[in-house]
Amino acid sequence: MPGVGGVAVVVLQVARPATHTPRQQRRDELDAAVKKAFTESRELHGSPRIHADLREAGWTVGEKTVADSMKRQSLVARAKKRRKNTTRPDKRAIPFADLVNRDFTAEAPNCRWVGDMTEIPTDEGKLYLSTAIDLFSRRLLGYATSPHPDAVLAADTIKMAVAARGGVVAGVVFHTDRGSTYTAHDFTELCRDLKITQSMGRVGSCFDNAAAESFFSTLEHEVLSRHHFTTRDEAKRVIIDWVVDFYNCRRRHSSCGMKSPIDYENSAMLEAA
Known part of the structure; x- marks a missing residue:
């Protein structure tokens, strides 16, 4: 040392x-x-x-x-999974023309909407979710849930979408599959009263309503695959929270220049002003 x-x-x-x-x-x-x-x-x-x-x-x-x-x-x-088709066509119903022809774009809000329904499993039984989406921004304007996939559910969805747009939507094209809920008399009458033009793809072709199918694929991937629902009310709460707090306001969409639907609509309004 x-x-x-x-x-x-x-x-x-x-x-x-x-x-x-x-x-x-x-x-x-x-x-x-x-x-x-x-x-x-x-x-x-x-x-x-x-x-x-x-x-x-x-x-x-x-x-x-x-x-x-x-x-x-x-x-x-995680990667998305394909969802099961739940369409129940009414072969007796008068078909509507396909006015979209797989062109899922729109130059402005309230030009083209798309809608569909999907089933959500719970321990209480199935819950059905109905949607109405504006193709301009991919914003979910209307949605409703029910234990029954009927025309009342479809009508509640359209009424919510119309209210979200201030009550005036004359001229909107509403594109769906040919499910019996959308060809039911009460629903077609409601669309006529609101001056909404119905459009429908072919029976059994998911590609004819791909934009609506894509939304449900996202819902399955981001919400449903991550939860096991005990009750229908629980499923409804989780889904609405995702729609209101995340999907419309914060989830970036590739067709909207990686903006959320709300941000995309707001940007378009500022540019038009």
Whole structure:
């Protein structure tokens, strides 16, 4: 042991604190931002939508870099599953023409809406969800639930959609499948009274109503596959929370330039002003 003037001296080696390079620090900050965006998306968004979130927040970063960050952190959005078709056609009903012809676009709000129904399993029995979506923004304007997939359910949905648009929707084309709920006399009369023009795809062709089918595929992937519902009321609460708080207001849609339906409509209104 070394000494000075006959006195032993102990030499202590103090470890230096680790330092991050600027590149490492940026990666850590990016990872934190990616994880925050993923959490705020209810762990539903993949790299394209997370990339849009980060760009909106001021990040200059490529989608591949975002994907690498998600992979590094094991942040995975699950793949979608195809849903079962629940259409019950009425062969005696007079068919409506297909006015959409698989062109699921619209130049303005209230030009084309699409609608459909799906069944949701619960321990109490099935719950049916009916929808009306504006093709301009993919906004869910109207929705209703019931234990029965009947014309009353379809009518409640349309009434909500009309109310969401201020009560005046004359000239709107409402496109659906040929299910008996949409060809029922009471429903067709309601559409006529509201000056809504009905349009229908072919029987058994999911591609003729692909936009409505796509919404239910998203619902299955982001909500239904993650829950087991004990009661119909529980299922209704969870679904409405997703629609009101997330889908219409925050979920980015590829056909809307990676904006949410509400943001897309608001941007269009500002541009038109």
